[in-house]
Amino acid sequence: MNKPICVVLTGAGISAESGIPTFRAEDGLWAGYNIEEVCTPEALKKNRAKVLEFYNERRRNAQAAQPNAAHLALVELEKAYDVQIITQNVDDLHERAGSQNVLHLHGELNKARSSFNTDYVVPCLGDQHIDDKDNHGHPMRPHIVFFGENVPMLDQAVKLVKKADIVIVIGTSLQVYPTNGLVNEAPYGAAIYLVDPNPNTGFIRKHVVAVKEKAGEGVPKIVKVLLNKAARSSN
Incomplete structure (x- = not known):
């Protein structure tokens, strides 16, 4: 049955x-951050290092939780x-x-994906770095659905x-x-x-x-x- x-x-x-911390809580994770600076495709193009570090912080926080x-x-x-x-x-x-x-x-914090090929997804248990590349040399990004993305x-x-x-x-x-x-x-x-x-x-x-x-x-x-x-x- x-x-x-x-x-x-x-x-x-x-x-x-x-x-x-809850998403956009008044005293939570997003306090002090403008969404447009860390969670949009435009932000990734403008300041990749800032976006990667933002999600590195989130990953560390999540891994410390139970x-x-x-x-x-x-x-x-x-x-x-x-x-x-x-x-x-x-x-x-x-x-x-x-x-x-x-x-x-x-998306998932513990994964990273290619900025060029959405099907290229790999585990990411540590920090992402600005010089991380996919198998064809394209930059990697967090495996996260940004605002404005499908x-x-x-x-x-x-x-x-x-x-x-x-x-x-x-x-x-x-x-x-x-x-x-x-x-x-x-x-x-x-x-x-x-x-x-x-x-x-x-x-x-x-x-x-x-x-x-x-x-x-x-x-x-x-x-x-x-x-x-x-x-x-x-x-």
Whole structure:
């Protein structure tokens, strides 16, 4: 018997509890930085060294962090469900927790890619340097989707959500285009959970169970409910 498909959409809120500052938080990682100077194709052309160092800092920060209770609970959910994680985060906390299926919408800190060939992607666990080159001598760049660039994994994400029996939204408002419409791709009848201390359900055109807690508190509770439900169904 096939396991029910549970698609999990995660954002900065889940990583924040591991010590990774949230995107554009008032006192967070982006404070003191203009986005146009570190996260656009134009910035890369204008000051490659500054962009690389910005992401080197982010990589060091992410590597020092550890998966939290929410990450670990999602691994437990795989015992009874086909869990497909779609994350807006560029850290690898889901993978380090043990999740088997993780799709990164906005790229990955631990990878670098060619500025010329988007298919040339290599591991990057240390600092990127301005003289790093691909196999044809072209400059390398962070494997990150910059503002103004297409989200190459979006179509695959939409396909996953369309197959979902359950959708769990964690730590993201999903109000940033184009990912803001993902949850609404869920089929009619799919159960939708939203975990956020201040949940905003206005963008979801379906019935939502809102859990008004941080990820580390709310996600384990939802996972327990879903595992109990699966156990009853198997008896």
